[in-house]
Amino acid sequence: MVREFEHKNFWAIILGGSRGLGLASALKLAEHGMNICIIHRDRRTDIEKINKYFEQIKNENVQFISFNLDGLKSENILLILESLKEKMGENGKVKTFIHSVAKGHLKAMVHDHQSTLTNEDFLITLNAMAISLYDWTKAIFTGSLFSSDARILAFTSEGNSKAWPNYGAVSAAKAALEAISRNIALEFAPFGLRSNCIQAGVTDTASFKMIPNSDSIKEFTRQRNPFKRLTTPIDVANVVYLLCKEEAAWINGTVIPVNGGEHIN
Numbered sequence: 001m002v003r004e005f006e007h008k009n010f011w012a013i014i015l016g017g018s019r020g021l022g023l024a025s026a027l028k029l030a031e032h033g034m035n036i037c038i039i040h041r042d043r044r045t046d047i048e049k050i051n052k053y054f055e056q057i058k059n060e061n062v063q064f065i066s067f068n069l070d071g072l073k074s075e076n077i078l079l080i081l082e083s084l085k086e087k088m089g090e091n092g093k094v095k096t097f098i099h100s101v102a103k104g105h106l107k108a109m110v111h112d113h114q115s116t117l118t119n120e121d122f123l124i125t126l127n128a129m130a131i132s133l134y135d136w137t138k139a140i141f142t143g144s145l146f147s148s149d150a151r152i153l154a155f156t157s158e159g160n161s162k163a164w165p166n167y168g169a170v171s172a173a174k175a176a177l178e179a180i181s182r183n184i185a186l187e188f189a190p191f192g193l194r195s196n197c198i199q200a201g202v203t204d205t206a207s208f209k210m211i212p213n214s215d216s217i218k219e220f221t222r223q224r225n226p227f228k229r230l231t232t233p234i235d236v237a238n239v240v241y242l243l244c245k246e247e248a249a250w251i252n253g254t255v256i257p258v259n260g261g262e263h264i265n
Helices: 018-033 044-058 074-088 119-142 168-187 216-223 233-244
Strands: 010-015 037-040 064-068 092-100 148-154 194-202 255-256
Touching: 010 018, 010 044, 010 074, 010 119, 018 037, 018 092, 037 044, 037 074, 044 064, 044 119, 064 074, 074 119, 092 119, 092 233, 119 148, 119 168, 148 168, 148 233, 168 194, 194 233, 233 255
Parallel strands: 010 037, 010 092, 037 064, 092 148, 148 194, 194 255
Antiparallel strands: none
């Protein structure tokens, strides 16, 4: 295996990297020699299982650091970046920032018996799943931590343009996430940053299971996908890796479907 990021002191910061697409991306990049910094928010009961994955990353002979903190608070962002800067040393640089946040409200707009979406629900979801992409990018940039050819990657979904019951707040956040990514691609380009979104197909992750009627969505997806299967976290991580390579430097400001053609049917 080619470990093209080895010995370059490149780092990936992964916001939401303890499970799902973020964790798969961390494992893939570590395989290729990139150092890993994961920010996650997990309960103590889950830490033992998560640490087993973190040990897999360390076993790739890369540097590793993690923070079980609320990565949406500005004071924590500064604390994390200061600790990371010390860990990286003078020559370390952030090659990749991956935004993999699944914190939002899955409520209906209208319902007879259950609580419905509020303005505050929208604001919480938008801040967590969209605006935090800019907050982190700006903080890393202001700290002069990005490499000269850095890659910003964020995970979106088909809900960016399609309406699903109970998905209104998340759908709005995905659309906002893509808009923010596009403007990062435009305004930070003179400083070497490339920003793109990956539109993952339906993937059977813990966050997906929280969507009401997720089993029905999975079955429908298997029928319409040209390959008759769901997307896996590894499918997405493979594209994350490709977008971090030198050959992907001219891809900027776009949304890339990673779903086996699911969106065409």
